[in-house]
Amino acid sequence: MHRVTPQFHTPADEPVDHAVLEHRAASVGHLLRDRVAATPHAPAFLHAVAGEGGEEWATVSWGELGEVVRELGAGIIALGVEPEERVAIASGTRYEWALADLAVMVAGAATTTIYPTTIADDVAFILEDSATRVVFAEDTGQLETLRAIRHRIPGVGRVVLMEGTPDADDWTLTLEELRALGREYLDGDPGAVDARIDALGPQRLATIIYTSGTTGRPKGVRLQHGAWTYEAAATDAIHILDEDDVQYLWLPLAHVFGKNLLTLTLQIGFATAIDGRVDRIVDNLAVVRPTFMGAAPRIFEKAYARVSMMMEAEGGLKLRLFRAASRTGREVSVLREQGTAPTGLLAWRHAVLDRLVGRKIRERFGGNIRMFISGSAPLDPDVARWFDAMGMLVAEGYGLTETSAASCVNRPRAYRYGTVGWPLPGIEVRIADDGEVLVRGPGNMEGYHNAPEATAETLEPDGWLHTGDIGELDERGFLRITDRKKDLFKTSGGKYVAPGVIEARFKGLCPYASQLVVHGAGRSFVSALITLDPEAISGWAAEHGMAGRPYAEVVASEACRAMVQGYVDELNAGLNRWETVKRFTILDEDLSIEQGELTPSLKLRRKAVAERYRDTLDAHYSDS
Structure with a gap:
């Protein structure tokens, strides 16, 4: 182990509900069951469906969701999937992805995630390496990919098609057919799903997420139920979101960031509008009017660039007002970051320009956004500050697939641009003498699947995980990431x-x-x-x-x-x-x-x- 600087836990001025962390759910299955029991009539998901006048948003309550997931989970059990055996999801972000994943959780199995753009050779490797038994395929295109590699994946016994009509054979069935199979199974054993949930615990395998593979073959990161329930409880404990929030979720659910946000809904109980079509984000925001959204930096960069170019094209008074609002908003943003508020002439000027410019820009994002969460790559501080200047805070966070996503995040009440915030409660962060960021906490992975040597290189025996990132901690415990160690x-x-x-x-x-x-x-x-x-x-x-x-x-x-x-x-x-x-x-x-x-x-x-x-x-x- 490298010599290290003193470590930072949660800063002393961060109020934390430790009772929430100490009594977090035993598993994701328990989380869902508890949520359904607590708020059965509250909205859980909104998703786009075809209507008479075009596309409409359908709302699903927690009670309705629980019933569908229970039937699908029983269907998975009926297919012969045993606890901790793998069920893969090869799909883009959509409501059915959430259904499939939650069904796997309540069946006591483990989800293997596959991006819909993954090449056939890597799909075959992931399914073979993970010993996947069943695959949820998004459409007939994904089904054709699976058929082409079927000779390499003999362990895959069934494929469940989310959309489209499969060929008549004994390998494929539709989502509705799986539900029907589950209902039939429950008729004979009504307690089957609850028994699987009751048997789950924090140490049971929940997910294998294969890293993107910037070099070589992807590695399967083994994440236990306790890692997901910790992430949900820790985020809940810092009170940055509540049950009245509305999330817009478009991020790839095959990515740890998206999967983390999906789990968070179970803990807190807010509604989630889910649609993975990137070209529909702007249109959908106007309809859904969410209060927060997670995104990668590229989304913020493009949005900022588009607004700036529109104003440049307008010219004249509109451009002058936009520039004035941006300058004034940035001044106010600096004060807010320092924990103070504008006064006098600055406060008046900001209020006027915000009504003329800021409010209109916020309307482009639905009008209700109070916070964005940025992750997965570095965000330019100037872009983040411009959004803050327009009245929409971007809270940048940090984590890896190996840490179940979030290890650190800026809070609306305590943030510093150019940093990724404070550690979540329960997380320890150290900086090694070569500048590498080390993390220890309940969200850390169990290890890499079938890769003990790679696990030993990343995880120390005492729980410290080598992130591969270079960073520094400031005097208040804010973490700043400089770059990837291998990229320097x-x-x-x-x-x-x-x-x-x-x-x-x-x-x-x-x-x-x-x-x-x-x-x-x-x-x-x-x-x-x-x-x-x-x-x-x-x-x-x-x-x-x-x-x-x-x-x-x-x-x-x-x-x-x-x-x-x-x-x-x-x-x-x-x-x-x-x-x-x-x-x-x-x-x-x-x-x-x-x-x-x-x-x-x-x-x-x-x-x-x-x-x-x-x-x-x-x-x-x-x-x-």
Whole structure:
């Protein structure tokens, strides 16, 4: 174990309901059963359904949810799935994903999560490695993928199709057929599901989430029921959400962040509108009018860029008011961060500009948002502060798949931009002498599935988990993440560069940016690959005489190059000399999940990008 700095538990000025933590539920199955009993008539989920006049939002109560989940859980038992055996879900975020996962929980089995974009070879590996018995498939497309690899997954006995009509065979059945099977099973054994729940405890396996695999094969992270119920109880204990909240949930439920938010609804009892279609987020927010939403930084970056570009296009008085509201709001944000409130002329100016500008911007997000939660990647502090300036706090948090998502989070009453907040109650955080963040707490994984050596490298015998992130704790216990340990590099001049910080800052400065990939390990200077957001740059192109031209043609133009150079210059002005981007190339297409350059949770696969564009990067240094 490395020599470490003193550790931080929950700060002394953080009020915590320790009774909640001490008496948390024994399992996710217990959580659901308790919630159904406590508030059977309260809304649990809202989901989009086809109606006579188009798409409508259907509301499902906790009582109704409990009945459906009980029948599906009994169906899983009827298929012969034993406690802790694996049931996979290969689907995007949708109401049926939640039903399937909760059914697995009450059946005492364990969920294996699979992104719908996962390539067939990795799907086969995950199902084989996890020894999955049953798979919930989203649609016939996912079913075809499973059929193509069926010879590699002999252990998968049945596939349950969420949507569409399966071929007539003994391998597939529909969700409704599984429910019917469950009802029949319960007719013969009415207490079967309750017996499975009663047998569950904190140490029982609940989930195996396979990491995105930025390098090599994904590793299966084993998370026990106690990890999920701890996360829910700890978040409840800091009182940042309550049962009157309404969540909008679009995040991938195959990702630990989304799965965490799904569990949180069971603990607190708020309603969740669930829809994984990213292109529907803005439209749905206007209808659902949620009070909070979790998201990855890219969503905030794009929203900020879109509003800024709209105001620039408007020009005139609207633009001047927008700039004034942004400046004034930022001043107020700084005061709120320090625990004070504006007074005098600043308070008056803020109130007027908020009515004229801030309220209208909040309406674009439904009008009721009081807090966003950002996770999974670094968020540029300037972008976060702009949202706060417009009256919508972005509480950035931090965690890993290996820690069941949240280890730290900023609170509405105590936050510091550029940090990921305080540890949750019950979590200990240390910084090793090499700068690595170490975490110990009830949310930590049991280990990696079928990978004892990898487990030993990550988990110390005394419970400390090596996160692989570099960070620091300030005088009040706020954690600041600098970068991934493996991503830090040293130039040939011996200077260390943290690429993640530079990349996040650029995306906060340039409203047209999609990705910046910083490069320079062992090189004499830093260079970069840049991609632009196709939607944003099309608007810019129309204003510069290139309307309708292909993306590749627009980004190759001298005008586009000059525009991007201006933002790179602005970025460089705030960096140390050895960190500045001396040369860059604008790529003729954006990075994508499909090309293997981004993970399904939109993290950069740095090595894959460097390999694909090796010649381009080498050209940056050809004459140096």
